Amino acid sequence: MTTRTEESRSTGTRSAATRERILATAEALILQRGFTATSIDDILEQAAITKGGFFYHFNGKKELARALVERYLEQDNRIFTALFQQADALSEDPLHQLLIFLKLFADMMADMAVTHPGCLVASFTYESQQLDDEVRALIRQGILVWRKLISLRLEKILVKYPPRQPADVPTLADMFTSTVEGGILLSRIYNSNQPLVNQILQYRMHLRLVFGDL
Amino acid sequence: MTTRTEESRSTGTRSAATRERILATAEALILQRGFTATSIDDILEQAAITKGGFFYHFNGKKELARALVERYLEQDNRIFTALFQQADALSEDPLHQLLIFLKLFADMMADMAVTHPGCLVASFTYESQQLDDEVRALIRQGILVWRKLISLRLEKILVKYPPRQPADVPTLADMFTSTVEGGILLSRIYNSNQPLVNQILQYRMHLRLVFGDL
DNA sequence: CTGATTACTGTACCGCTGGTACGGTTTGCC
DNA sequence: GGCAAACCGTACCAGCGGTACAGTAATCAG
Structure with missing residues (x-):
């Protein structure tokens, strides 16, 4: 279901790739809607990640x-x-x-x-x-x-x-x-x-x- | 309690004055914090008006x-x-x-x-x-x-x-x-x-x- | 191959607040 | 004194940010 785009094979770059995916998605959304108007749930949906995953990478x-x-x-x-x-x-x-x-x-x-x-x-x-x-x-x-x-x-x-x-x-x-x-x-x-x-x-x-x- | 600043006596300009008070307050707050980040409650507090009063003037x-x-x-x-x-x-x-x-x-x-x-x-x-x-x-x-x-x-x-x-x-x-x-x-x-x-x-x-x- | 660590998923939950709605009350005006 | 306009009070709910945690999949060291 979680259509991972299969970037970054091999080494432990998986974490970095996910982090980057979150950041890229968040940036795009925030530039469109503004910071406050962009909910974490919005980001989760577009970045195909769960809340747990998000809070694993960022404290808030x-x-x-x-x-x-x-x-x-x-x-x-x-x-x-x-x-x-x-x-x-x-x-x-x-x-x-x-x-x-x-x-x-x-x-x-x-x-x-x-x-x-x-x-x-x-x-x-x-x-x-x-x-x-x-x-x-x-x-x-x-x-x-x-x-x-x-x-x-x-x-x-x-x-x-x-x-x-x-x-x-x-x-x-x-x-x-x-x-x-x-x-x-x-x-x-x-x-x-x-x-x-x-x-x-x-x-x-x-x-x-x-x-x-x- | 509602410390009305006692502007606009006499004629039916009371409504317009209230409306203006809401607008001025809202503008100041929004310029500081942004539109989404400014809650209606924030405006109500600063403008000294209730939620009902607000919705009388604006549909939302x-x-x-x-x-x-x-x-x-x-x-x-x-x-x-x-x-x-x-x-x-x-x-x-x-x-x-x-x-x-x-x-x-x-x-x-x-x-x-x-x-x-x-x-x-x-x-x-x-x-x-x-x-x-x-x-x-x-x-x-x-x-x-x-x-x-x-x-x-x-x-x-x-x-x-x-x-x-x-x-x-x-x-x-x-x-x-x-x-x-x-x-x-x-x-x-x-x-x-x-x-x-x-x-x-x-x-x-x-x-x-x-x-x-x- | 194994076991430990990392990197998540899934779910359930909570306090808080923004937005909406509406019945009731005051105020101004003829 | 009656009728609108103007305003109050309160109640309601979805959704937000954030927490907790148990379970599972990927990754790597030895």
Whole structure:
């Protein structure tokens, strides 16, 4: 009955696979419905696991939330790192590297089959009261990582390209996060990835204008 | 016991006052905790009303949501209209009018005593599964109004100011919404209004750069 | 092959709360 | 003083998060 998808043969990875199945299912459901609106029973049903099994892996819903945020930030980090590596391989110039990264990112969003499911960080931020301080700290940490990622590149760019207007690096870096989160919201409302893609490209144009590349 | 705050004497405005009290309380709570996580009982307690009284005014939680969105969009509209009127009084030039509007808006956000409570539109978008199609339509409608408001002004600007780069009006208009929503999210996470203000001003700078005002 | 450990299943249960319903009571108004 | 509108009080129930635990299947060490 429990249609196991037969991943992870051999070693003791069975546990990890189940855990991952729970996390993936929970993330999808929470992005659709929100954290509070997603019951544990909902997750159990879709993940084809029993309550006992669930509580074997997680002590409760809050610990699930914690694990979800950690997983999400790690995933996100992997994606960004990969895209930056690609971009860095295509140019030596710090400005062009960042511009290429943004183009690659926009392309990736455009190529998504379905509408962007949303960002767990945003979803949790709007229900932060239901989560522990620890989870909130994790989220803030994640945002700061994104800020740092872009900031480092902006600093390098500043050295080479005098900005057309005085540029505040943290604000310009935060603008990336702001653009993505705002774009995702628009995409959810318009039910299409296009707005998200457009906003990312607009942010890209902003950087080009600020650093006199146009 | 029921500490009525003794507003609205005389005429049959008692009902409207109660209704408004419920709505205001509900909005504050929902922005803090999220829609699903806000129980009717929570609202009853803070609004000093009983369950019976509540259901006299609203058929249920979903209808409350509907009323909240309507109220929110109306409020929002009033604020934007007022700021635009102020801006239009200060300049004849379409570009400068929009720039002044953005400055006024940024100032308003900066002057808020507490951290921006969040946007109901965003909050509901992330829990849209719990709402009727009607509410979702309302939200989309609201977003489209904002787009239109800015688009009309951008069109006028385009006539006078040739853009430095080909400008897509809807995308540039959506960028306002995206900036505000993204900024609000940042402000919630950083627990300060500054990021929101900074993002609005950065959007303002983007427009200045695009339309060659710098 | 065996036995121990891990990784679950299945079931039964509990306290609590969110949402609904509705009969009764107060208040305002002609 | 009578009639609506506005509001109170209470009762009800499904469903939630969480617990407990006995039984069973998979995995691995020796």
